[in-house]
Structure formats: C-alpha cells, structure tokens
Amino acid sequence: MAAAGLAAGAFAVGRATAAEGSESPDPTGSDDAFAFRGKHQAGITTPAQDRLHFAAFDLTAGSRAQLIALLKAWTEAADRMTRGLPAGEVGPTEGAVNLPPDDTGEAIGLPASGLTITFGLGPTLFRDARGRDRFGIADRQPEALRTLPHFPADMLDPRRSYGDLCVQACADDPQVAVHAIRNLARIGFGTVAVRWSQLGFGRTSTTSTSQSTPRNLFGFKDGTANVKAEETAAVEEHVWVGADDDPRAGWLAGGSYLVTRRMNMTIEVWDRQPLGEQEEFVGRTKDSGAPLSGGTEFSEPDFTMPGSAGPVIPKDAHVRVVHPDFHGGARMLRRGYNFVDGSDALGGLDAGLFFIAFVRDPDTHFIPIQNAMAKSDALMEYLKVTGSALFAVPPGARAGEYVGQALFET
C-alpha cells in the first residue's frame, strides 16, 4: 500500500512499483523487484522468496502459431507483473466498461513483492502420449527431458503430476504470486488449461548466502548444503545447461531442468518419534542443524566417525544418502516450499514439502540421487511422493525476445 498515492495517469489505481521503466532490480526494501529479462530466467538463483504458486498447464489448442503467441503474451505479461505493473497495458480498472479488464485487480496497490515468474516446457509438449510431434519441435526435444522413471515408494496422482508447460511464481506476498498465475491462466484461456497448481507457504531452502536456513515440516533446517547463487562456479557446473551438453537442444543452453516432487509427510507419525531417532533419520541435530559428527550447521559431515554402534551418522541417514560424495559430486539448487492442502482421509493434515530443484542434467543430478533416497533413506518411512514432474527451463528472454524463442526460431 506504500505507494498508493504515488502513481498517476494511466495507472492511477495500478500497482505500485519501483522498477517501472527500468530493468534493474530495486535495491530498497518492500518494493523489491527482480528483472524478468536477462541471460537466465529469474526465480532460480534469485534469493528464494517466502511464497510460491506453481502451476502446470496442458495445451488445449493444437497449432504451433497458438503456442508461440501464448509464449509471447506470457513473456510480456510476466515482464510487466514482475515490475509491479498490471498484467496488461490498460489495467484492472481503467478500461472501457463494456470490456473485460486486462488485469484481474486483486494486486492493486501491492508492490512487486520480489515476484519472479519462471517458465518450463514439459516432455509432452514435444511429443504427446502417442509419440506424435505436436508442434514441430520433436527433433529438438532434449535427451534428458523424459517423464521421470517410477521410483520406489512413488504413489503419484496424475492430477498432481506432469504437464505440457509450467509456471513457477515466487513472491514475498502470496496474493502477488496468485495474481501472477491467475492472470497467465486468464491470458491463456482457450489455449491452455490448468492441469494442477500448488501453493507453498514457506520456503524450505536458501539460494543465497544472505539468507538463513528455514525449517521444513519435520522441524529441521532444510537446504543447508544447497547450491547458493554466490557459488558462481558451482552454479555453472550444476545448474545451467551448457552450450554443448545436448546437440539436439542447443536452444536450452543457459537454461536448466526443473524437477518438482510433491512429498507428503506423515507428520502425525513423525511427531511421535523420539528426538534422538528423528536426528538419526536426518543425520543432523534438530536445533542447530549441525551434522551428528559435530561442528556447526555448515560443517562437513564426517561419515566415518564411529558411534556406539556403527558410524555416528547412520548409513541410512538422509544427509549421507543424498550427499554429493556418493553421487559423483552432483549437487542441486533446491527451491522447495512447505505446503498444507487441507486434510487427508485418515484425520491428518495433507502436508509436506513441495520439492523443487533446478539441475543441469536430471540423468546425473537428480535420478540417481532420488533412486538412492527412495531405496535406502530412513526418511522415506515418513514420506509419500504424490506428485512429480520434469520440465526444461529455457534461458532468459532478452529485450524483444520471448521465452523459448530459440526453440522455435533458430
């Protein structure tokens, strides 16, 4: 509401913004705005915002021209909304009374709130279930962009999995994140339908050394060993697709792969486990997040340190099972969120972790680690994976470009 009296003219009741007409992020407090355009898409190495609205869409129209028109319209709207502007040029209340507004209005008066909008392309966009080339792009489908394999303990709900396209909207105000997804859905009406959508209320990872580590619904710090934006070499190595990674998919250079996993926690059972066992499952202490082998949160775990019976960090502890030392050094940039979606049929909360990770190659950086976790991680007893999806995230759109342009035009 801070800038309610600031704006004048066409956006007299439009959204407040500090970044209008500029592509540089605003450095001041509540009006934080991150540039939508650039070498990479925003919302990956951007310091993780507090709230999430994630949506997967399916194409309901069949032409390549419609798909490109949608990506162009989404790019323009995302560029506007991440500046704190209405989704369309007219805005929510300034248009003719006989026309629907080109912005839905619930974000009037709210600042940009750190909004980032990140687009991804699912495997079914390239080939449908019968293998047909839907939009003339099948020969450019990245090798690694396939439906994820079935993992042990997966109990996937197809209505919470997969999708032709995805949009990740992150912001510090949930109304701003919801407004973004809702307006992109509105713009896509007739071309796309929402396949599934997920709200996340609390981030579970930090993507910047400037952020403190938040807690997941197990009550433990989550994301201590995450790839951070400041680790520029690690980001290049583990997050961004390289120009020579995949000869079929040069268009993806500078992009990434986005994995989502909806991990329900059986929190009512977890809450009855003794503190010591919870810590052995995780391999870290609950208070400081230090490895059970000692030190502080950011100390490297010592997997050889002996305990009273076997190593002090058990072999099936989460921190050991997924540790880069056992996966060829592979690391992920995680950006997950806590969720609660009402209640389940057993009188518990339908709650858990909506896992999001950005990786350079899911075949080396996600699938082997997920397999190890599903097979031998002690935490799996308290997890049930109900949703899953993989998307290719194109590089950023520069001025005048639309997201994914290189896929269609080079």
Place this chain on the structure above:
Amino acid sequence: MAAAGLAAGAFAVGRATAAEGSESPDPTGSDDAFAFRGKHQAGITTPAQDRLHFAAFDLTAGSRAQLIALLKAWTEAADRMTRGLPAGEVGPTEGAVNLPPDDTGEAIGLPASGLTITFGLGPTLFRDARGRDRFGIADRQPEALRTLPHFPADMLDPRRSYGDLCVQACADDPQVAVHAIRNLARIGFGTVAVRWSQLGFGRTSTTSTSQSTPRNLFGFKDGTANVKAEETAAVEEHVWVGADDDPRAGWLAGGSYLVTRRMNMTIEVWDRQPLGEQEEFVGRTKDSGAPLSGGTEFSEPDFTMPGSAGPVIPKDAHVRVVHPDFHGGARMLRRGYNFVDGSDALGGLDAGLFFIAFVRDPDTHFIPIQNAMAKSDALMEYLKVTGSALFAVPPGARAGEYVGQALFET
C-alpha cells in the same frame, strides 16, 4: 530470526517472544503478540492478520473427562504459542533423546507473528447425528447452534463442512499459523482427528479502522462496511452473545458464533465479464470501492438514486442485497481469507473466499442474509458454496481457566 540470540536456558533454541510472562500485547513491529487470555477470545476483534490456518476436528474418544482434558491442554498450548513460546514446556529440541519432543520445531526462531488461536464448539459436540448426548452437555446446547439450513446454490462437500470442534489460527506468518494447528492436532492425538482444514493466504476483511481494505479474488475491495473493533457499541450489539440471550446457554455470554462458508469463485468466467458488469454485480466501483451512487469507499450507498434504467445500484447488486437496511440493521464481523487449493476438474483454479463471520446470533445475523444472497444476489452466478459450518465460540479463558470451562463447570 531477529531474537535468535536473545533467549537463554531452557529455550535456547525456543521461539523468540516479546510477551513472555506478560499478558499485554507487545506494541512493537514484527514481534507482535496478542494476549490469549481475557474476557473474550482473541482472533475476533483482533486486527485481522494476513494468514489463516483453520481446522475442524471430530472427537474420536467418547468421555467427558477426555474432552475436558483436551480443552485444558489446548488452552495451555495456545497460551504458550501465542506468546511465541513452544507448544510444550520442554520444547522442540531440549528434551530427552528417547522421547518425542513436545513441540514440532518448524517455528523455531520465528516470533509470535501476531498469532491468535480461537476455539469453537460445533452442534455435534452436544448431540450426535442420532440425537445422543455425547458428553452430558445436551441441555446446554445453545438454541441457535444447529447445522445451518440448506441454502439455494449450496453444493456442500461434507469433507469440507461441519465438525465437533474448530480452531482458527491467524498470524502474519503462515508457518506460525500452521505450526499452531499442527501442534494442537498433535496434542489431541487419540482424542480428536482433523475433519477438514483450510489455509487462507490473504485476508479479505479489515477488523480495525487502522487497516486498509484488502481485495478478494474478484479484484474488489472486501469488507468496507465490516464491523470494526473501534465501533465498541456495534461490537457489543452484533458480535458478543449477551448474558440473557439464551437461558440454556449462559456459559456462552461474552462469546460469539462463528460461521464458515467455503465460497468457490468461478474466476475464469468472472475474468471474462466486462468491467461495467462486474461493478454492477458488486454495486461498487472496482478502483476505489465507492458505491455506484458516488462518493468514496466509505460513503453510504444511495439505493434510490436513479440510473439510465432503474436505480444506479441495481436491485440485485451485492452491496444492496446484504445491506443492514434490508436486514433489520444486522451486521457481521467478517474475517475471511482468499484461498487457492490447486485446480478443479475443468482446468481452472480451485479458488475463492473462505468466508468467516462472527455474529451474536446466526438466526438474525447470518441465516436471513445468506438466504437473501443465495436467492437474489447477482454475484451468486460466480459463487459455489462447497463448505459450511457453524460453531459456538466460548468467551475468553481468564488466568487459571480453560476454554469452555463454564459449559462444564457452572
């Protein structure tokens, strides 16, 4: 995280608080704490916080003693959590390693965040579906505490309706609200099960003149004419149950009735309506919220002012249909929240308004107004009520008391 280094001793890793050992709300910024104990329950006239986690519970155990023990335990835990303390005295990480913690830990380091916890009692607590007196309190069931009647256009999901008990947790941080409900469910394990639960991400009403009016997902300001805490006479008249209101239910004096209605909006259809029609449905302008008869947001609507065809505020406009002038002056204290719960089967968002109102008597202050709305409000074309519940909200628990004590012990 601000006070992470503040605490010492037993709560070294406990939650930060500015109100520890005091019942007075802390006047400073982020550590806002509202006293749990008092004449009335908090969370009603308290300035509406930004986030909601609401849960309805069913009793799974049958004894009056178990019910009372639960209410005592919940009262103690709520008193602690609203001060920013862990749910139990030992806390999330300070206990013995061979015992489950008495707090789940995800709120470690977070301040009180304006948390309020408000308890309610459903009609089925007094008499079950077969009319049986479950806990020896049937003769004290308030006259007005009955399952709400079926309203036109109700499409109720029983898994989102009703309940023996309810808990409304409001806070400025959703992780704090979720932590509160989750720990109360944990404490109630074996006595209660979650029947349904609802997260709300954005408040849609203001309950204080110090707050600006937020917007619902129709994009309109919502709650302009709400009863505000500062209107002390109106609060006495319309919100609190009087000592002589119901001879069977003297225990409810100083309490209230809580109505919830989960109102799905067909936002994809709404978004295609012209601005002028949207404003005629509501009876207010979309930008300032002023009545269509003119003035500012807080101007009284003039229902007689002529327009080009009929009154300028149409007879079926929402503002007219529910206006106190047509309902014997009855007003509600609304405290609703926007929600998005994933997607619906039609490729839209499962989104809308989780309506919450506190009223002195649902027979005069809610049911007639809801009937009028269901029958003749233009907005109903864009609303589908999928959940509904009514609870009696006992007065506040004073020092040494538990919530609802007068129901059992006087």
